[in-house]
Amino acid sequence: MNYKNFPMVPRVIFGRGSFNQLNDILSPKRLNINAPFIYLVDDVFKNNSWLTSRIQLSYDDKIIFISSKEEPKTSQVDVLVEEIILLTKERPSGIIGIGGGTLLDLAKAVAIMLTNEGEAKDYQGWDLVKNEGIYHVGIPTISGTGAEVSRTTVLTGPHKKLGINSDFTPFDQVILDSELTKNVPTDQWFYTGMDCYIHCVESLNGTYLNAFSQSYGDMALDLCKEIFLSDDLSEVEAQEKLMMASWHGGMSIVYSQVGVAHAMSYGLSYLLGTKHGIGNCIVFNHLEEFYPEGVKLFKEMKAKHHIELPEGICANLSDDEFNTMIDISLSLEPLWENALGKSWKKTITREKLRALYQKM
Amino acid sequence: MNYKNFPMVPRVIFGRGSFNQLNDILSPKRLNINAPFIYLVDDVFKNNSWLTSRIQLSYDDKIIFISSKEEPKTSQVDVLVEEIILLTKERPSGIIGIGGGTLLDLAKAVAIMLTNEGEAKDYQGWDLVKNEGIYHVGIPTISGTGAEVSRTTVLTGPHKKLGINSDFTPFDQVILDSELTKNVPTDQWFYTGMDCYIHCVESLNGTYLNAFSQSYGDMALDLCKEIFLSDDLSEVEAQEKLMMASWHGGMSIVYSQVGVAHAMSYGLSYLLGTKHGIGNCIVFNHLEEFYPEGVKLFKEMKAKHHIELPEGICANLSDDEFNTMIDISLSLEPLWENALGKSWKKTITREKLRALYQKM
Numbered sequence: 001m002n003y004k005n006f007p008m009v010p011r012v013i014f015g016r017g018s019f020n021q022l023n024d025i026l027s028p029k030r031l032n033i034n035a036p037f038i039y040l041v042d043d044v045f046k047n048n049s050w051l052t053s054r055i056q057l058s059y060d061d062k063i064i065f066i067s068s069k070e071e072p073k074t075s076q077v078d079v080l081v082e083e084i085i086l087l088t089k090e091r092p093s094g095i096i097g098i099g100g101g102t103l104l105d106l107a108k109a110v111a112i113m114l115t116n117e118g119e120a121k122d123y124q125g126w127d128l129v130k131n132e133g134i135y136h137v138g139i140p141t142i143s144g145t146g147a148e149v150s151r152t153t154v155l156t157g158p159h160k161k162l163g164i165n166s167d168f169t170p171f172d173q174v175i176l177d178s179e180l181t182k183n184v185p186t187d188q189w190f191y192t193g194m195d196c197y198i199h200c201v202e203s204l205n206g207t208y209l210n211a212f213s214q215s216y217g218d219m220a221l222d223l224c225k226e227i228f229l230s231d232d233l234s235e236v237e238a239q240e241k242l243m244m245a246s247w248h249g250g251m252s253i254v255y256s257q258v259g260v261a262h263a264m265s266y267g268l269s270y271l272l273g274t275k276h277g278i279g280n281c282i283v284f285n286h287l288e289e290f291y292p293e294g295v296k297l298f299k300e301m302k303a304k305h306h307i308e309l310p311e312g313i314c315a316n317l318s319d320d321e322f323n324t325m326i327d328i329s330l331s332l333e334p335l336w337e338n339a340l341g342k343s344w345k346k347t348i349t350r351e352k353l354r355a356l357y358q359k360m
Numbered sequence: 361m362n363y364k365n366f367p368m369v370p371r372v373i374f375g376r377g378s379f380n381q382l383n384d385i386l387s388p389k390r391l392n393i394n395a396p397f398i399y400l401v402d403d404v405f406k407n408n409s410w411l412t413s414r415i416q417l418s419y420d421d422k423i424i425f426i427s428s429k430e431e432p433k434t435s436q437v438d439v440l441v442e443e444i445i446l447l448t449k450e451r452p453s454g455i456i457g458i459g460g461g462t463l464l465d466l467a468k469a470v471a472i473m474l475t476n477e478g479e480a481k482d483y484q485g486w487d488l489v490k491n492e493g494i495y496h497v498g499i500p501t502i503s504g505t506g507a508e509v510s511r512t513t514v515l516t517g518p519h520k521k522l523g524i525n526s527d528f529t530p531f532d533q534v535i536l537d538s539e540l541t542k543n544v545p546t547d548q549w550f551y552t553g554m555d556c557y558i559h560c561v562e563s564l565n566g567t568y569l570n571a572f573s574q575s576y577g578d579m580a581l582d583l584c585k586e587i588f589l590s591d592d593l594s595e596v597e598a599q600e601k602l603m604m605a606s607w608h609g610g611m612s613i614v615y616s617q618v619g620v621a622h623a624m625s626y627g628l629s630y631l632l633g634t635k636h637g638i639g640n641c642i643v644f645n646h647l648e649e650f651y652p653e654g655v656k657l658f659k660e661m662k663a664k665h666h667i668e669l670p671e672g673i674c675a676n677l678s679d680d681e682f683n684t685m686i687d688i689s690l691s692l693e694p695l696w697e698n699a700l701g702k703s704w705k706k707t708i709t710r711e712k713l714r715a716l717y718q719k720m
Contacts, residue, residue, distance in 0.1 A: 003375035005385060005533075010370040014572040014615060015363035025365060173365075176572075211600035212374040212536075215608065219579040240571035248575060255374060 006254050009138075009149055011173040014243075016236065019139065019177040023056045026094065029135055034089040036060035040080070040107050042099030042141060043067050051098075051180070062087060068102035071269055071276060074120035074157040077109040084114065091115075094135040097171075098180075100192060101145035101154075101276060104138045108153040108169050111136035120164070121157040129166035138171040141180040143242040144192035144277065146199060146250020148174045154276070161270045161328060176247070178239040190228075190307050191277030193242055194298065196249040197224040198280050201294035202259035203252045206338040210255055217252035220245045228301040259339035260290045263332045264356065267325030272313065282309055286359050290339065314357045326353045366614050369498075369509055371533040374603075376596065379499065379537040383416045386454065389495055394449040396420035400440070400467050402459030402501060403427050411458075411540070422447060428462035431629055431636060434480035434517040437469040444474065451475075454495040457531075458540075460552060461505035461514075461636060464498045468513040468529050471496035480524070481517040489526035498531040501540040503602040504552035504637065506559060506610020508534050514636070521630040521688060536607070538599040550588075550667050551637030553602055554658065556609040557584040558640050561654035562619035563612045566698040570615055577612035580605045588661040619699035620650045623692045624716065627685030632673060642669055646719050650699065674717045686713045 013021060026037055036059055043065040045051045055063060064080070084092060091114060097107025111133035113120050123129050138148045147153075151170050152163030163169075184192075200221040203213050223245035227238050265279035274282070285302075288295045302309070314322075330336075330353070336344040373381060386397055396419055403425040405411045415423060424440070444452060451474060457467025471493035473480050483489050498508045507513075511530050512523030544552075560581040563573050583605035587598050625639035634642070645662075648655045662669070674682075690696075690713070696704040 001375065001377060003373050003378045003381065005371055005373045005381070008368050008370055008372060010368055011365055012368060013363050013365040015361065015570070017361060018363045021363065021365070178571075210375070211538075211597070211604050215579055215583060215601070215604040218582070219575055219608075222578070223575060237571070241575070244571050244575040248579075 004255065007151060007167045007170050009171050009174050012176060013174075014176040016179050016240070017177060018175055019051075019054060019180060022054065022139070022175065025173060025175070026096070026137070029094055031093045032090070033059045035091060035093040036062060036088055037094050037096060038084055038088070038092045039063040039096045039098060040103055040110065041065050042103045045098070045141070060088060066099075066103060066106065068099055070273055071156050071161075072102050072106045072109070072154075074124065074155045077106060077113055077120040077155065080106065080110050081113045084110065092134060094137060096137040096139065098139045098141060100140065100142040101147040104140060104145075104147035105153040105155065107136055107138060108133075108171065109155060109164060112153075112164060112166070112168055120155060121159070123164045123166070124155060124157050124160060124162040126165045127167070129164065129168050131168070133168045135172050137173040137175065139175045139177070139180065140243070140246070142184050142188065142192050143178075143181055143239070143246040144194070144196040144249075146196065146246050146253070148176070149247050149250035151254070156270060160331065161266045176243050178236070178243045181239050181243065182235075186305065187307060188277070190302075190305050191275070191281055193224065193228065193245075194281050194284070194301070195277045196220060196242070196246050197228070197298065197301075198261050198284050199249040199253055199258060200224065201291050202261060202339065203256045205291055205294070206256050206259055207341045208256040208338045213252045213254065213256040216248045217256075220249035220252060223248070225297070229297075229304065257334050257338035259335055260287055263329050263335040263339070264353070266332060267329040267357070268313070268360070270328045271321055271325050274313070278309070282313065282360050285309055286356060311360075314360050322354050322357060325357055326350050329353055364615065367511060367527045367530050369531050369534050372536060373534070374536040376539050376600070377537060378535055379411075379414060379540060382414065382499070382535065385533060385535070386456070386497070389454055391453045392450070393419045395451060395453040396422060396448055397454050397456060398444055398448070398452045399423040399456045399458060400463055400470065401425050402463050405458070405501070420448060426459075426463060426466065428459055430633055431516050431521075432462050432466045432469070432514070434484065434515045437466060437473055437480040437515065440466065440470050441473045444470065452494060454497060456497040456499065458499045458501060460500065460502040461507040464500060464505070464507035465513040465515065467496055467498060468493075468531065469515060469524055472513075472524060472526070472528055480515060481519070483524045483526070484515060484517050484520060484522040486525045487527070489524065489528050491528070493528045495532050497533040497535065499535045499537070499540065500603070500606070502544050502548065502552050503538075503541055503599075503606040504554070504556040504609075506556065506606050506613070508536070509607050509610035510613070516630060520691065521626045536603050538596070538603045541599050541603065542595075546665065547667060548637070550662075550665050551635070551641055553584065553588065553605075554641050554644070554661070555637045556580060556602070556606050557588070557658065557661070558621050558644050559609040559613055559618060560584065561651050562621060562699065563616040565651055565654070566616050566619055567701045568616040568698045573612045573614065573616040576608045577616075580609035580612060583608070585657070589657075589664065617694050617698035619695055620647055623689050623695040623699070624713070626692060627689040627717070628673070628720070630688045631681055631685050634673070638669070642673065642720050645669060646716060671720075674720050682714050682717060685717055686710050689713055
């Protein structure tokens, strides 16, 4: 047995308003005046001076606003890297991602691709990255994905939706300021929070489970139940707790793996561009067979927050399209093995997956 | 408000038998053949080839066996540093601590003092260390103190018992192999495990509490209850869970602080040399007034495991001796403030502390 020597985020600051300390944290990391900091910021914050006025731009520092309407793509990473190389006199001092999973994953990927040759798609997989990326900072403005703590950056490439999993992927610094999540719309809050909840259910019910993953998963699951089912928390408390749940949920899959919902939602996302959070919800809603208790509780949460999921999104797909989704899904072998054990292929056939997708 | 930018252990490996990967982890960290790895190992493992045969000594690598019968001292650190400088041709490639809190704290302090001038006592306090220490690895062989994850190394100096708290203190690498804890004697297992339990009670009942510390504290507390009060766990499960509880308990005090038990047990330890785990137990046993529920549960755990605590250890102390303990205890202001709030001095008088110590 060989265990993974897991890289953790080496610096983390937690606290309401800690975003105010951003400039103090970055200053000592500036390499020289020609090596700027590049901020990748979700474009929902464009014209939001409450946030942007606190980013102190010096020398050649730049903010690049990016839409998170679509899932991040390898081609988008390549374009960003090209743009940054053209914009800057020297390699940047750091990349700072401010946003949800999409922005955080883009920041991680850009930091890596600035020091590694070729295209981002070449690095989709496990441990293909050769050189340490440049200093990169993650600042979540929505909670749930665990992107702030994970060793992956999940990208849609020309052939697959798959992460760049490497020891160089995790952020060098994370700022956890729950105040940044205060204006997240309810549906988005729910979908992204459920990504965390689903991580926990998949990790805790997986065959890869161990005491490390279980302790983090139990903790994140308890927090999710408190946040999404109780009425005892103030808004601020709920925001702070969801930020911690996201963190712990991300830690829980370090030594385990996600499962059926992720394996299937990657198919939806690849073919239809369905965003990760809502995609997981659409899939998980039909997984009673695999996660009976988890799905029951999910439905309670959904009802409590009056969330209506889209239906029939696969109604008009062609055979070819179903096959594409099924191919993507089946290729995620570790996820299936975690969910159902080594002989998962006995249960999970193409027909079975098609029947499930047809319900969605 | 200014939040602490907390350094986390950047690499962690978790798993039964992961100690076997030690040499693979260290090899790439060897600076050159004249820069050895120095292993500080609890002398209970002397002649224990099950453990020592797995430490591969190359070139000038050395194992130094150290007794953990006494709490670690600043003078002991200074002697070790001197010894290592004389032993080695160049500054070592790394210091590897293998043992409980005593050995882990010694390893952290030695790694720091090899690159910082003067004596260890000069650095007792907060953020006094100037230079990064050398690469250091922590491998706990008993669980509870959280020394593997903390940013302190608690030492008894000529004038005080106080930690070297700094961003350079945490380990660069931790190996969490619960198999190494399999032969811990029951009383020691209990005392050290209770150190974790007491961390949680003090953190969760402190005025410094926040969502970060609470989530870790809740998790560690739940694990402690399961380990020390239920009968459902196998030995291996209990060992793995206690290892995680120690880790999470240590994380819980990152953004909060310990409280009354630690403030008072430091006094015992300074004057009488009482080891930290048992010292905390002796004190906590008399703290119903401050932690009624926590102490009640502690007594249940103590009864269940047939632990008899020493009594009357302060029976024959002189006034001067009481005063020394009281001085040490009162000097730990952040602990008292966390426990009882800003106006703690109204409740905690010298007479009050003396009366409490007299019960012990």
